[in-house]
Amino acid sequence: MVVEGFIPEDCTDFAINLGTDEENFVLHFNPRFDLNGVKHKLILNSKVNNVGEEQRESFFPFMEGSDIMVCFQFALDKITIQLPTGNPFSFPD
Secondary structure, three states: OEEEEEEOOOOOEOOEEEEOOOOOEEEEEEEEEEEOOEEEEEEEEEEEOOEEEEEEEOOOOOOOOEEEEEEEEEOOOOEEEEOOOOOOEEEOO
16 A cells, blocks of 8 residues: 655644554554654554554654655555655564
8 A cells, every 4th residue: 555645844743544443453653753742753553452552663754845655565464664765664563
C-alpha cells in the first residue's frame, strides 16, 4: 500500500492509521515534528483489544512543506515500511 500526501509548514505531527477502530489497529504511524515535547521522532504502535506495543525510531526523514510517500508491505508477522529516504525498516522490529 502506498500513501502520498503533503506536509504543511508548521506541522506538529501527522498520522497514518491502519485498522478498524481506536482499540484495534495494525499500525499507527506517527511522525512527530514537535508534539508534547517529542521532537523529530517516528512513533509506531499497534493494538488488539486496546493492548499494544510502541516502537520509536530515531531517524526522521520528514520535512515541513514537502511531499511525502510512504510504502507499507504486509507480511504475516511484520510490516515493512519504505520511506523516500533511507533503508526499509520493520514494525515490529
